[in-house]
């Protein structure tokens with residue numbers, strides 16, 4: 001099977017997503033993950049001459065790469081600007097330049113205002129200068145896709161002149177994301193056919209949501225390398241998302257790649273955090289919902305000889321199958337979730353729980369696995385007032401020039417405790433007051449991992465806000481939700497749910513331990 005190179009440009013084109021900027025620590029971290037964990041073949045980490053910060057970031061990455069014997073895999077975008085970009089790259093320690101030339105006559109004439117002959121000479125000069133510095137050259141033909149549409153003779157002229165230069169790879173960008181799958185195939189095929197000895201990379205953009213489809217076509221056409229970004233970050237609508245490209249190559253194309261699918265999810269989450277760009281919930285392979293079955297018929301089929309099996313098993317990508325709860329989920333989904341919680345119910349209770357979940361779904365409420373114990377206890381007539389942990393009273397101050405201050409009365413298993421604290425914000429002060437009581441009781445604190453406040457979808461009421469809070473407790477994730485006209489009150493409700501869930505979790509564990517000791 002022929003192998004295919006994956007060049008990831010999250011740290012260069014991905015950083016061209018509006019609003020995204022990685023610091024040098026983040027760049028180094030992502031570079032290590034891409035090369036060592038995911039095992040992509042090459043990475044583009046920056047554009048030359050952007051800033052001092054960028055220079056320091058490239059220096060850190062090249063130092064690490066040299067120590068780890070992978071300096072050849074670090075690439076930097078450079079410009080035809082005399083010797084300036086190449087000197088910058090050389091000083092940064094990098095040894096591969098992705099030189100930006102013009103792949104369409106329109107861009108050449110409109111932007112550089114040079115003749116094709118002058119441009120070829122500038123490129124040859126840059127290649128010779130780079131080679132003298134010990135820098136390897138890959139050549140981007142910017143706007144190549146439009147070049148193939150409207151000035152193909154110019155593209156052939158450029159390639160004819162440069163094919164015997166010291167250039168490792170010719171990189172074919174669909175700079176403005178204009179191609180469809182037929183064009184991507186035809187244009188890549190034409191290049192491969194005319195220059196069978198050269199190495200070609202294809203660089204897609206997603207303006208028509210065709211980036212992955214175009215990558216697929218380019219691979220069918222015999223391209224040697226593909227450019228991707230994590231989560232599809234990149235200029236405008238972004239580049240071809242790494243996860244989908246890998247899934248498609250592995251399941252639909254007979255090409256060998258080195259990437260470790262299992263690491264895709266963790267790398268996506270880290271890039272999500274560093275970039276601040278949330279992964280859409282329905283984004284293939286990495287979105288929160290994409291391995292969640294919502295329809296009860298599917299969950300039922302999963303229990304009956306995997307009737308709804310497809311090759312995209314979540315475990316391949318470091319994920320797990322989930323079963324959503326809502327009006328279409330039915331008994332089968334609820335059963336799957338209860339199984340995960342270790343709860344078995346009588347048939348009658350099961351019916352009541354199913355009815356309640358459907359009622360909540362009808363009201364557009366989001367029901368999560370963490371809500372199920374509440375629904376069950378509610379159905380069994382145990383209300384919030386009977387939960388072991390209760391916030392009896394609290395007062396919460398907010399003033400200009402002073403830190404917020406909270407005092408709280410917390411009832412834990414029938415005993416009242418008092419806590420006070422200040423904090424960086426009202427919720428922080430609130431949690432500090434709770435933790436002061438937890439410390440006194442010798443209890444372990446969960447760690448806050450996500451906090452989101454929003455108006456509930458569907459506009460139930462403009463007056464209500466919804467707080468989603470995620471916690472890590474002893475390695476397990478708890479997500480809870482609170483709804484209230486006041487956002488801090490919504491967060492407090494979500495917190496109270498979390499404290500009781502953790503209590504329940506510990507009680508179940510303690511029960512299991514004592515059963516084992518009998």
Ligand SMILES: CC(C)C(=O)C(=O)O
Nearest residue numbers: 140142143173174175
């Ligand atoms: C800057 C260039 C290489 C680019 O990203 C593109 O043309 O899409």
